[in-house]
Amino acid sequence: MDIFVYGSLTEPEQVGQVVDSFAFLGPAVLTGLHPVQGESPTLAPGGKTGGRLLRTAEVAALDSDERVDDDLYVRVSVPLIRDDGEGEGTVEVYVGDPTRLGVEEPAVWPGSAEVEPFSDRVERYLREQDVQVQYRD
Structure with a gap:
């Protein structure tokens, strides 16, 4: 599974x-959410966030680490778009309360x-806004 981190x-x-096995696919930008800092980093509506695409089959371990x-x-799916504008499906993103x-x-x-619940509010925002991850392959 691919995850924007x-x-x-x-x-x-x-x-x-x-996790034991993973690969970074390259740099990516999440549009529609920006980073905010608390005890751990999380995201808030609006803006952009730089990060990386992580590929691992050990999603359960990441979910446990992020206390899903x-x-x-909450782990949510957002559209994944290549720099050339072509859609690639979805990528997962962790958003903290x-x-x-x-x-x-x-x-x-x-x-x-x-x-x-927080998870419902995040899901609603993602449905109503143009939130996506763009990356260069």
């Missing part, structure tokens, strides 16, 4: 502590946190 997962040493089962991060990660700058997701 940013933050510490762009470093081979960090990825190697989580605990809802700290800014409230739980202690993000200090505004990281406002649509909807109400009291009524709607």
